[in-house]
Amino acid sequence: MSRVISNKRISPGGNFFLLKTSPGNGARMGQFCMLRSWGTYPLLSRPISVFDADGDSVSFLYRAVGEGTDLLSKLREGGDISVGRPLGSGFPNIGGRVAMVGGGAGIAPLYLAAKTLKSSDERNTADMYLGFSDEPLLLDEYGSVCDALAFDVGGFVTDIVPCGNYDCVISCGPEAMMRALHEKCKTARVPLYVSLEKHMACGFGVCLGCSLDTTRGRKKVCADGPVFKSDEVF
Numbered sequence: 001m002s003r004v005i006s007n008k009r010i011s012p013g014g015n016f017f018l019l020k021t022s023p024g025n026g027a028r029m030g031q032f033c034m035l036r037s038w039g040t041y042p043l044l045s046r047p048i049s050v051f052d053a054d055g056d057s058v059s060f061l062y063r064a065v066g067e068g069t070d071l072l073s074k075l076r077e078g079g080d081i082s083v084g085r086p087l088g089s090g091f092p093n094i095g096g097r098v099a100m101v102g103g104g105a106g107i108a109p110l111y112l113a114a115k116t117l118k119s120s121d122e123r124n125t126a127d128m129y130l131g132f133s134d135e136p137l138l139l140d141e142y143g144s145v146c147d148a149l150a151f152d153v154g155g156f157v158t159d160i161v162p163c164g165n166y167d168c169v170i171s172c173g174p175e176a177m178m179r180a181l182h183e184k185c186k187t188a189r190v191p192l193y194v195s196l197e198k199h200m201a202c203g204f205g206v207c208l209g210c211s212l213d214t215t216r217g218r219k220k221v222c223a224d225g226p227v228f229k230s231d232e233v234f
């Protein structure tokens with residue numbers, strides 16, 4: 001069992017929360033954890049991407065949208081939460097000039113991705129493009145871990161990404177956004193990695209509830225992903 005260090009609402013009028021837990025669990029960029037802060041109901045734990053991680057803590061950025069995340073939002077400092085081990089393959093070891101494109105709650109895994117990319121080689125650059133439907137979130141925090149940050153509110157963040165300027169693009173957010181980005185990256189001949197969301201039950205490859213068709217056959221988003229090369233899945 002993990003302990004809640006803090007659980008703060010970060011959007012004054014909205015339903016986004018930043019949850020920090022202890023101890024650390026060795027999570028890498030692009031992985032997720034199956035969170036649970038309740039007993040028998042709801043039955044399933046909820047998959048949430050790792051926002052940040054170090055030796056002592058793991059943090060999550062989540063939007064309260066239903067029963068499970070609403071229960072998470074009620075957690076107080078010192079409370080108990082089951083975080084479990086980090087799951088999924090995460091983002092591959094990318095390098096060079098990288099664009100990171102996130103929409104809504106999909107911005108979550110990009111924070112640790114930018115930190116990891118920048119710390120692995122000082123020549124790497126990370127430019128962040130964030131899209132929000134109504135209010136921007138955590139701009140100072142994201143700005144502090146990347147080389148340049150641009151954001152869009154209420155429009156299409158994909159319109160402001162010059163894909164051809166990069167060696168690689170990674171993305172997480174609404175499927176329509178990632179599909180539009182896939183078309184732009186295909187035209188620019190730049191590889192794109194997308195982090196997919198599917199309803200999940202077990203979270204570690206046993207129930208087959210999160211399967212999807214790819215160019216490499218049927219894959220499980222929880223165990224084979226959640227990150228895939230975009231031309232394998234779109």
Ligand SMILES: Cc1cc2nc3c(=O)[nH]c(=O)nc-3n(C[C@H](O)[C@H](O)[C@H](O)COP(=O)(O)OP(=O)(O)OC[C@H]3O[C@@H](n4cnc5c(N)ncnc54)[C@H](O)[C@@H]3O)c2cc1C
Pocket residue numbers: 032042046047048049050061062063064065066067068069070105106108109196197198199200226
């Ligand atoms: C690998 C992965 C990483 C994720 N990372 C984050 C994250 O970092 N931050 C965040 O806010 N959310 C994230 N999600 C989505 C999050 O898991 C769902 O919002 C959450 O499970 C909803 O649970 P709930 O009980 O609050 O809502 P429910 O009452 O179960 O459902 C509320 C609404 O959310 C939809 N929904 C439920 N689960 C999912 C899902 N897995 N994908 C898409 N829609 C869903 C339902 O269809 C319904 O419309 C992630 C999902 C996956 C699969």
Ligand code: FES
Pocket residue numbers: 199200201202203204205206207208209210211220221222223
């Ligand atoms: S959630 Fe069970 S196999 Fe993916």
